Amino acid sequence: MPDYKHFPLADTAEGLTEAEILNWQVQPGDEVRVNQIVVEVETAKAAVELPIPWAGVVTELLVEPGQTVEVGAPILTIDVDPGGAPASGNGAAPAEQAEPTPRPEEPAEEEMKPLVGYGSKAATTKRRPRKTAAATATTTGNGSPTAEAPEPEPGGYVPLAKPPVRKLAKDLGVDLRTVTGTADGGVITREDVRRAATPEATEAPEAPEAPVAGEGPAPAVNAAARERRVPIKGVRKATANAMVQSAFTAPHVTEFLTVDVTPMMEMRERLKQSPAFAGVRLTPLAFACKAMCLAAKRTPDVNATWDEEAGEIVYKDYVHLGVAAATPRGLVVPKVRDADRMSLAEVARAIEELTDTARQGKTPPADMLNGTITISNVGVFGVDTGTPIVNPGESAILAFGMIRDTPWVVDGEITVRKVLQLALSFDHRVVDGQQGSQFLADVGTLLADPAVAFTF
Structure with a gap:
């Protein structure tokens, strides 16, 4: 007899409740092996490919691409024993013969082994109830x-x-x-x-002739015909929920600083010629990330977390730096783990790898969890600055503006310099004005004169 199993939508990252089916990698009748990728889904974090924990033959796809499914809901049916013995001598069960009704004590659920790469959390899936004679399929x-x-x-x-x-x-x-x-x-x-x-739309009435100038108003325009509606889901939905939660939970303060970064840009050109930076995409953002890690050591409050439930402020002796990246699916924030332990070259490589992966929609959900502080490079869009919203679970975020040639006073004379604007938003429950100002000033000083790093 065939042995059917339902493959449920797995919890690919802590806290996810639903995902959208993007595309199927298999079709009914396909044979699959253990841990073969069968479907790509879009969670609130990123696009994820899911492997199946069994081998067998796909019998039915239960969800169409574009549909959103709750975690734990069955999305595919597989026959794990396609070569099982037939129910009758001619190889087919009579249509009028019903399967026996399961006894009340028969278990209704079976444990599904965790998918490879998704931890040890077990999921459960219910078998479909067997049909009684009264519920036999119509033939x-x-x-x-x-x-x-x-x-x-x-x-x-x-x-x-x-x-x-x-x-x-x-x-x-x-x-x-x-x-x-x-x-x-x-x-x-x-x-x-x-x-x-x-x-089917009803037949539209003929359009009236265009009025002659001065002989009455123009015909009304159907505004709805020029609108389009897009469901709020995936990354966009998750971002919206997080920003609303943060904006109405953490009291925000934003401070601004304009910095002459000409010395940093000159140092960048020198380092690009160094063998140690061969093949490294050394961007101004990498300098800003390194400066944030150094400044956070002097002002650890910006790298802390407000724990409302425990009534504690959690200070972290590590920096998991979030780097906001714009992708076709929306804004995502992958983390550079232990960025404070990295050299400038290592930070630059990590940023390039994370942002490239994010733009391809392949960032693993785990890479977007447990950040401690974030930087958003709004300058890449030609924007000078903004008032960023702190990510939930963090206490500060820095907006890094566009570097522009700007008239600047140096030693009493006006000259053209490379200038940018920084904006620091912070949670005023954790960071007070003195601490936020000190951190922002330290970042600015390090960018204006990178040699100051030796004094930190």
């Missing part, structure tokens, strides 16, 4: 099954549709009792549901 004239007969709905009419079709109808707000099925036996298909959800 066509040739004896082939069509769709499962669900529980009767009010009024006694039972529309025939498979579970994925029922899910689609629920998502689109379609009452299946109002839909006429076009498949064999009157079974309702996905196309039937979509047609019911989007009925």
